Amino acid sequence: MAKLKPxxxxxxxxxxxxxxxxxxxxxxxxxTVHMGTCGIASGARKIxxxxxxxxxxxxxxxxxxxSSGCAGLCSREPMMTVELKGxxxxxxxxxTEGKVxxxxxxxxxxxxxxxxYALAMGSExxx
Amino acid sequence: xxKYRMNxxxxxxxxxxxxxxxxxxxxLEEELKKHKLEEEILxxxxxxxxxxxxxxIMVVHPDGIFYQMLTEKDIPHLVEEHxxxxxxxxxxxxxxxxxEIPVPKMSDIGFFKEQRLVALRNRGLxxxxxxxxxxxxxxxxxxAKALTSMTPEAIIKEMKDSxxxxxxxxxxxxxxxxxxxxxxKGEEKYIICNADEGDPGAFMDRSIxxxxxxxxxxxxxxxxxxxxxxxxxxxxxxxxxxxxERMKKAITxxxxxxxxxxxxxxxxxxxxxxxxxxxxxxxxGEETSLIxxxxxxxxEPRIRPPFPAxxxxxxxxxxxxxxxxxxxxxxxxxRGGSWYSQIGTDTSKxxxxxxxxGKVKNTGLxxxxxxxxxxxxxxxxxxxxxxxxxxxxxxxxxxxxxxxPEKLLDLPIxxxxxxxxxxxxxxxxxxxxxEETCMxxxxxxxxxxxxxxxxxxxxxxxxxxxxxYQILTGICEGKGKEGDVELLEELSSAIKDGxxxxxxxxxxNPVLSTIRYFKNEYQSHIREQKCPGxxxxxxxxxLIDEEKCTGCLRCIKNCPSNAISGERKEPVNLDQEKCxxxxxxxxxxxxxxxxxx
Numbered sequence: 001m002a003k004l005k006p007x008x009x010x011x012x013x014x015x016x017x018x019x020x021x022x023x024x025x026x027x028x029x030x031x032t033v034h035m036g037t038c039g040i041a042s043g044a045r046k047i048x049x050x051x052x053x054x055x056x057x058x059x060x061x062x063x064x065x066x067s068s069g070c071a072g073l074c075s076r077e078p079m080m081t082v083e084l085k086g087x088x089x090x091x092x093x094x095x096t097e098g099k100v101x102x103x104x105x106x107x108x109x110x111x112x113x114x115x116x117y118a119l120a121m122g123s124e125x126x127x
Numbered sequence: 128x129x130k131y132r133m134n135x136x137x138x139x140x141x142x143x144x145x146x147x148x149x150x151x152x153x154x155l156e157e158e159l160k161k162h163k164l165e166e167e168i169l170x171x172x173x174x175x176x177x178x179x180x181x182x183x184i185m186v187v188h189p190d191g192i193f194y195q196m197l198t199e200k201d202i203p204h205l206v207e208e209h210x211x212x213x214x215x216x217x218x219x220x221x222x223x224x225x226x227e228i229p230v231p232k233m234s235d236i237g238f239f240k241e242q243r244l245v246a247l248r249n250r251g252l253x254x255x256x257x258x259x260x261x262x263x264x265x266x267x268x269x270x271a272k273a274l275t276s277m278t279p280e281a282i283i284k285e286m287k288d289s290x291x292x293x294x295x296x297x298x299x300x301x302x303x304x305x306x307x308x309x310x311x312k313g314e315e316k317y318i319i320c321n322a323d324e325g326d327p328g329a330f331m332d333r334s335i336x337x338x339x340x341x342x343x344x345x346x347x348x349x350x351x352x353x354x355x356x357x358x359x360x361x362x363x364x365x366x367x368x369x370x371x372e373r374m375k376k377a378i379t380x381x382x383x384x385x386x387x388x389x390x391x392x393x394x395x396x397x398x399x400x401x402x403x404x405x406x407x408x409x410x411x412g413e414e415t416s417l418i419x420x421x422x423x424x425x426x427e428p429r430i431r432p433p434f435p436a437x438x439x440x441x442x443x444x445x446x447x448x449x450x451x452x453x454x455x456x457x458x459x460x461x462r463g464g465s466w467y468s469q470i471g472t473d474t475s476k477x478x479x480x481x482x483x484x485g486k487v488k489n490t491g492l493x494x495x496x497x498x499x500x501x502x503x504x505x506x507x508x509x510x511x512x513x514x515x516x517x518x519x520x521x522x523x524x525x526x527x528x529x530x531x532p533e534k535l536l537d538l539p540i541x542x543x544x545x546x547x548x549x550x551x552x553x554x555x556x557x558x559x560x561x562e563e564t565c566m567x568x569x570x571x572x573x574x575x576x577x578x579x580x581x582x583x584x585x586x587x588x589x590x591x592x593x594x595x596y597q598i599l600t601g602i603c604e605g606k607g608k609e610g611d612v613e614l615l616e617e618l619s620s621a622i623k624d625g626x627x628x629x630x631x632x633x634x635x636n637p638v639l640s641t642i643r644y645f646k647n648e649y650q651s652h653i654r655e656q657k658c659p660g661x662x663x664x665x666x667x668x669x670l671i672d673e674e675k676c677t678g679c680l681r682c683i684k685n686c687p688s689n690a691i692s693g694e695r696k697e698p699v700n701l702d703q704e705k706c707x708x709x710x711x712x713x714x715x716x717x718x719x720x721x722x723x724x
Contacts, residue, residue: 003385005393006271009262016263019169022134022189023252030189035213048132052167055130064189065132067213 018061027064029108032081036070042077043095050097051080054104063108076119082107093119131169133210136251138184140175140337141330141369147199148172148183154199158206168210171260174338174373175330176251177492178238181221186233186251193233194219224488224510238489241508243470245478246294246454247494250338255373258380261341267386269457273349274394277460279309282353286456288464290476295321295412295449296524296553297629298475298542301456304446307436308354311444318351318359318398319440319447321417322370325409326525327576329556331480332450334492336363336370339454340377344387344400346448346456351398354446358399362417365404374402409526409580412554413628414439414447416582427584428628449554451480471497475541479552485521485559486513502536505559517562519660520644524553526573526580527633529640530566549640551633565660566645567652571599573637577630587625591618592634599638603663607653612642661723664708668724673698675720682712682721 004012021027033039033048051065071079076093082103083089090113092103099117106112113121137143137152152170159165176184181195192215194205201219208214220229221236230236244250253260261267273282287302308316320343324332336343347359363371378400381387389397408426410416416426418440439445455477459467468476475497481504484490488510495504501521505511512518520530523540529550531538538544542552560569578592595618598611619635626632642649651657658666671691676698683691683699690706693699698720701712713721 003390003393006275009267009271012259012262013265013268016259019131019134020253020260020263022131023136024188027189032213035211037212040212048167052130052132060130065130066189067132067211069212069214 014061018059021061022064028062028085030064030066030081030083031108032066032068032083034069034071034077034079034081035067036074036077038070038074039077039079044078046097047078047080047095047100050100051104054101058104058109060109073119079119084108084111087111088121090121091119092117131167133168134188135168135170135210136173136176136186136188137170138174138176138182138251139172139369140179140182140334141367142175142179143182143184144369146183148197151183151185151197151199151202154202155206158203159210162206162211164206164210171254172256173251173253174255175334175492177242177247177334178236178489179491180489181491187215190215191232191234193221193231193236195221237510238491238493238508241499241503242494243478243496244494245458245467245470246335246342246451246480247338247492248458249342250334253339255338255340256376258341258377258384258386261339265461266341266457267345269460270345270348270386271392273352273460274392274396279353279355282349282460283309285460285464286353289459289467290464290471291452291455291459291467292475292542293448294451294455294479294554296551298552301448301452304436304448305350305353307434308356308444308446311437313444315358315441315443316354316356317440317443317445318347318354318356319414319417319421319445320347320359320361320363320453321412321414321447321449322361322363322367322374323405323411323417324364324367324450324554325412325580326554326556328484328558329482329525329554331482331492331555333364333367333370334482335450335454335480336367336374340370340374341381342454342457343374343450344377344381346453347400348387348391348398349456349460350446350448350453352396354444356446357397359401360421360440361400361402362405362411362421363402365406371402371404378402408582409576410582410628410630413630416628417447418445425582427582428630430627451555472539472541474543475552479540479555481555481557483509483557483559485557486516486561486564487511487559488513497541498539500537500539501531504540504557505536509559512559512561518559519562519564520560520566520569522550522558522560522569522573522637523556524551524633524636525556526576527551527630527636528553528556529636530560530569530644531640532644549643550636563660563662565603565658565662566641566648567599567602567658568660568662570637570641571596571603574599574634577634581630581634585626585628585631587622588631588634591622591625591631594618595622595635595638602649602652603658604665605652605656605663607649609653611653612646612649616642657724667708668703669701669706669708669710669712670722670724671699671701672720672722675718677718677720679717681715681717685711685715687711 078095185194222229291301292298415428420426435445480494583589678696
């Protein structure tokens with residue numbers, strides 16, 4: 001292994017942070033794929049794989065991808081929620097890999113909500 | 128490198144490993160594979176998480192969900208529910224005692240909320256066996272800063288500004304210690320890391336080495352640069368196999384990256400480290416004994432001066448610091464001495480790691496700012512006394528620390544204040560005792576430990592501790608006489624004055640502090656032949672409360688000496704002649720019908 005120079009430390013750190021940023025619990029955006037039984041049955045696993053591939057492909061560091069359970073609207077699965085830092089979460093429904101690409105490019109990367117695929121803004125109220 | 132959507136931080140500190148966390152990690156990986164999640168979810172084996180009472184522990188990121196007391200059986204369900212379907216599993220979460228709703232997030236759990244991590248900054252967040260993970264958390268950036276943009280004088284100034292004091296026990300200012308070693312004349316100088324943690328119930332240093340060995344190596348290398356040393360030793364207990372293994376691995380990795388060895392980071396500075404496994408004598412925590420042991424001689428302390436800074440290992444200028452001290456160094460260099468000195472009290476800066484053990488609900492490893500009160504530690508972080516019994520005392524500073532009573536619980540902790548009340552900071556052991564503890568018996572226990580660990584060089588320590596032990600045993604057995612307490616006090620000052628090192632110098636603390644705060648217990652033993660804590664066998668009787676006894680006969684089944692007799696649904700009889708006072712009946716009785724007098 002090559003001996004490091006001071007500037008190499010920062011390079012290793014940047015490379016590793018893709019993996020370790022999750023542990024800090026903060027990111028510019030959080031993408032949640034709803035993976036209840038209904039979600040998985042209608043293809044949420046593929047959606048998840050597509051998102052992870054996009055993150056890898058575009059070398060995105062500060063987006064947290066996570067999963068959660070059924071959101072209650074089983075007929076519109078697969079679903080995902082995109083939450084930009086400091087903004088209300090947006091739920092997208094009836095997803096396909098193509099839609100995910102578009103949502104990623106427009107909303108996650110550039111902050112513009114893709115209205116035609118979106119169901120609603122905000123979260124349900126939890127009493 | 129693949130992008131993971133989830134990191135599972137599974138604790139692989141000694142505590143959790145003993146509770147089978149390594150086996151759990153295997154099952155976890157198999158289950159993830161079964162669901163084809165292995166490329167989306169990463170399992171990371173971390174060092175000690177700190178909340179050892181609840182182990183094995185796993186923290187799930189990015190959400191920070193805290194799972195506890197895991198078993199292999201829980202894993203298939205957990206993987207399917209949470210990791211595949213995204214539904215966190217409530218029954219594996221932590222529920223504080225007396226509450227019903229579990230707390231999902233680690234950051235909301237009382238045990239973690241009050242803590243402030245500096246020395247333990249990477250605990251549970253990195254895999255200690257992967258140097259890249261340490262670098263991702265800023266590891267070795269302080270070393271790069273120290274080597275490329277700071278003179279040795281500037282490093283020492285930063286350390287002096289920080290106000291950091293030796294975390295091994297004595298609390299000597301670290302910057303000043305480095306300055307002495309830096310000014311000492313000599314071609315050859317040495318750096319030593321004292322990882323010979325000998326206090327019963329203490330595991331601060333072990334956990335730091337297990338969870339973040341690179342922070343210790345980085346600290347040592349910065350210290351070496353400051354004093355001009357090119358070789359360092361890590362003196363670590365042989366009883367710490369995981370720590371030894373991780374440290375060796377860390378050294379190998381650091382060497383491969385050129386962060387140890389010749390021409391570190393291409394700056395021309397050389398520093399090499401060797402690991403020395405100690406055979407585990409308590410006195411080796413004393414620096415001159417440690418040096419003797421490292422040189423292959425029996426671990427006996429010697430008179431100082433000359434201090435190791437002038438004449439240490441092989442007679443060369445040597446700087447010794449403890450593990451926790453070294454782990455603080457990189458953070459001080461990165462963030463500045465003035466940042467560090469903002470934390471803590473006037474005389475004691477920064478944070479301190481304690482191992483919180485004994486009769487407290489949340490046992491584990493904690494790091495808190497200096498100046499926090501004992502009450503906050505025991506009742507806040509510690510969650511109070513086990514089974515909600517009454518608090519009696521807390522012993523700080525290891526076997527030669529003192530016992531602090533309830534009236535002093537609001538004492539802010541720092542080096543000076545603990546000394547004022549007759550205890551010491553020590554390396555950070557903290558043993559909580561409840562109402563069922565006998566303080567004379569506690570003093571006897573620690574004196575027994577110290578009498579075995581005294582190296583025997585100074586007569587007053589060797590013979591004095593033995594004499595104290597005999598007197599304390601006499602008191603516990605009901606053979607105490609008037610004048611015993613005064614004799615103990617006299618012996619204490621003789622041991623303190625006549626011993627060369629800190630072992631003898633502080634050995635009387637457990638005796639003196641229990642006499643100071645719990646004299647009534649000594650008096651009941653001596654004058655009334657009674658043990659208020661209900662511990663000393665020769666002085667207690669077990670009795671049956673006839674009103675509470677339901678005649679379930681559970682005690683009869685369990686009594687090893689057939690001392691209890693009776694009929695079902697009638698109060699039982701206890702034959703005092705046959706009773707061997709083992710206390711089994713008290714333990715098995717569900718109706719609190721067994722009394723101790």
